[in-house]
Amino acid sequence: MLTEDHSILSEGAEYNSRFPVCEYCCALPLCEFSSGEEGQSRHDRKIIKRHRKVRRGEFLYRAGDPFHSICAICSGAVKTYALNRDGSVQITGFHIPGELMGLNAVNTKQHTCDAVALENTYVCEILYSHLQELCDESFIARRLILRLLGDQIAHDQTVLMPLIGAKSAAQQLAAYLLSLLQRFERRGLSTDEFRLSMSRSDIGNYLGLAKETVSRLFSRFADEGLITLKARHIHINDRKRLALMATRMPSV
Amino acid sequence: MLTEDHSILSEGAEYNSRFPVCEYCCALPLCEFSSGEEGQSRHDRKIIKRHRKVRRGEFLYRAGDPFHSICAICSGAVKTYALNRDGSVQITGFHIPGELMGLNAVNTKQHTCDAVALENTYVCEILYSHLQELCDESFIARRLILRLLGDQIAHDQTVLMPLIGAKSAAQQLAAYLLSLLQRFERRGLSTDEFRLSMSRSDIGNYLGLAKETVSRLFSRFADEGLITLKARHIHINDRKRLALMATRMPSV
DNA sequence: CGGCCTTTTGACAGGCTTCAAACTGGGTGG
DNA sequence: CCACCCAGTTTGAAGCCTGTCAAAAGGCCG
Numbered sequence: 093m094l095t096e097d098h099s100i101l102s103e104g105a106e107y108n109s110r111f112p113v114c115e116y117c118c119a120l121p122l123c124e125f126s127s128g129e130e131g132q133s134r135h136d137r138k139i140i141k142r143h144r145k146v147r148r149g150e151f152l153y154r155a156g157d158p159f160h161s162i163c164a165i166c167s168g169a170v171k172t173y174a175l176n177r178d179g180s181v182q183i184t185g186f187h188i189p190g191e192l193m194g195l196n197a198v199n200t201k202q203h204t205c206d207a208v209a210l211e212n213t214y215v216c217e218i219l220y221s222h223l224q225e226l227c228d229e230s231f232i233a234r235r236l237i238l239r240l241l242g243d244q245i246a247h248d249q250t251v252l253m254p255l256i257g258a259k260s261a262a263q264q265l266a267a268y269l270l271s272l273l274q275r276f277e278r279r280g281l282s283t284d285e286f287r288l289s290m291s292r293s294d295i296g297n298y299l300g301l302a303k304e305t306v307s308r309l310f311s312r313f314a315d316e317g318l319i320t321l322k323a324r325h326i327h328i329n330d331r332k333r334l335a336l337m338a339t340r341m342p343s344v
Numbered sequence: 345m346l347t348e349d350h351s352i353l354s355e356g357a358e359y360n361s362r363f364p365v366c367e368y369c370c371a372l373p374l375c376e377f378s379s380g381e382e383g384q385s386r387h388d389r390k391i392i393k394r395h396r397k398v399r400r401g402e403f404l405y406r407a408g409d410p411f412h413s414i415c416a417i418c419s420g421a422v423k424t425y426a427l428n429r430d431g432s433v434q435i436t437g438f439h440i441p442g443e444l445m446g447l448n449a450v451n452t453k454q455h456t457c458d459a460v461a462l463e464n465t466y467v468c469e470i471l472y473s474h475l476q477e478l479c480d481e482s483f484i485a486r487r488l489i490l491r492l493l494g495d496q497i498a499h500d501q502t503v504l505m506p507l508i509g510a511k512s513a514a515q516q517l518a519a520y521l522l523s524l525l526q527r528f529e530r531r532g533l534s535t536d537e538f539r540l541s542m543s544r545s546d547i548g549n550y551l552g553l554a555k556e557t558v559s560r561l562f563s564r565f566a567d568e569g570l571i572t573l574k575a576r577h578i579h580i581n582d583r584k585r586l587a588l589m590a591t592r593m594p595s596v
Numbered sequence: 597c598g599g600c601c602t603t604t605t606g607a608c609a610g611g612c613t614t615c616a617a618a619c620t621g622g623g624t625g626g
Numbered sequence: 627c628c629a630c631c632c633a634g635t636t637t638g639a640a641g642c643c644t645g646t647c648a649a650a651a652g653g654c655c656g
Binding site: 174176177178180182183184195196197198199200204224227228231234237238239241242243244245246248249252253254255256257258259297298299300335336339 | 426428429430432434435436447448449450451452456476479480483486489490491493494495496497498500501504505506507508509510511549550551552587588591
């Protein structure tokens with residue numbers, strides 16, 4: 093499971109030397125902590141394996157794999173999906189830089205879905221068992237991991253809830269775009285625009301819409317001046333109207 | 345915020361004396377722990393306020409309230425909802441005995457939604473700050489709370505995901521009923537049947553369907569022999585077919 | 597530049613929402 | 627105890643939205 097080239101990475105301030113998103117990463121406090129920042133003595137445990145490269149189409153992990161670490165995305169994008177009994181795919185989420193993946197497996201000790209890179213992606217792997225042990229030794233580590241888990245619970249709810257109650261396809265897509273935008277902004281990755289790494293098909297599968305409907309809605313949103321699309325790059329022109337659309341029926 | 349009648353409740357084995365669901369409650373390990381079971385010395389902190397009664401229609405907490413404790417439901421049922429800007433209601437979840445509520449607020453320190461009892465309900469309140477302090481003192485408490493948070497993350501995902509990707513209303517409602525059934529069974533509350541405490545309206549709001557559609561689907565499911573309805577009591581006759589319906593388009 | 601996959605756009609059928617009205621069941625007061 | 631009442635539920639009819647099928651256009655990579 094674990095490869096041999098785990099770099100210990102207590103290399104001090106290098107933690108944010110390569111990826112701009114590090115500054116806003118969920119795992120930043122852990123990173124700093126295990127790098128011996130903030131007056132802490134250095135821990136020579138392998139907590140974080142840094143900057144593993146995952147090529148477009150490759151798996152971070154697969155359903156059934158033993159869970160050993162949570163992943164923080166440095167750059168790129170990842171989708172997770174599960175297979176239904178009939179073999180059809182159900183996409184369970186998209187994950188962008190600065191976010192954590194795999195926390196839903198901390199108790200089952202087994203991953204419950206496949207995670208595949210939508211583009212060339214770098215991730216940091218945080219060994220959960222060592223993190224747990226650290227909790228026994230350090231007050232700060234305890235508070236960090238409690239906060240991490242609490243944030244994940246809040247994140248899941250805020251991301252998923254707006255999508256469930258949506259009454260029209262437009263409402264759903266608007267909610268989805270806004271949710272993505274907010275997540276990109278929160279991670280310090282540009283305002284008002286971002287790259288749509290996932291295909292129309294993926295979006296449709298995730299939202300329960302036909303890919304054609306997604307495409308049509310993108311065109312309509314663009315016609316109405318809400319967004320500007322260039323290939324897979326999207327610019328949000330009028331987030332207020334988009335927000336209205338996300339909570340109201342378009343015809344009301 | 346906290347009322348004065350907090351019972352310390354280190355009253356030993358009384359923890360499961362009143363509600364059958366206690367045996368399968370998420371909070372059972374905490375209950376036992378704070379009752380001094382399993383060879384632990386008793387803790388005279390007020391960790392759990394037991395069996396608070398909340399009448400039908402009353403609030404457990406409201407959006408904006410300071411967060412101080414998580415709630416374990418002993419009996420009854422609770423719905424949570426948020427208000428959109430336009431004043432419309434979005435139901436964010438239903439909660440049944442044995443489940444925890446409020447964990448999504450552990451970091452924000454403020455509740456983000458209203459929680460109202462759908463019927464007369466009893467809850468145990470677990471003071472989060474004291475739980476956190478216990479983590480600093482006890483290895484067992486540490487593992488307990490990590491497991492609690494991990495379970496909540498997994499729970500949120502497994503409950504919400506099947507509902508998002510559903511392509512038809514029937515698929516969505518079937519997924520909803522199965523999800524509820526599994527939750528009731530997991531808590532030791534009967535197999536194959538349970539009480540639908542929430543109205544058709546509530547279900548529709550939650551799933552993004554019109555209440556009429558929900559009602560029609562219930563009738564159709566009953567006609568097809570999938571379920572039997574008596575007022576708000578539902579019996580699942582054919583969970584296999586229901587499960588098929590939850591993952592496949594009905595016409596395929 | 598060619599091939600392939602993704603995206604876009606069109607037409608049609610079916611499902612869902614809306615509006616409307618009748619019905620049921622649980623709770624209240626006489 | 628019973629009639630009443632009201633909220634919640636059921637059922638019907640019509641129109642719009644969205645899924646499906648199909649074909650053309652665009653983008654990406656070799």
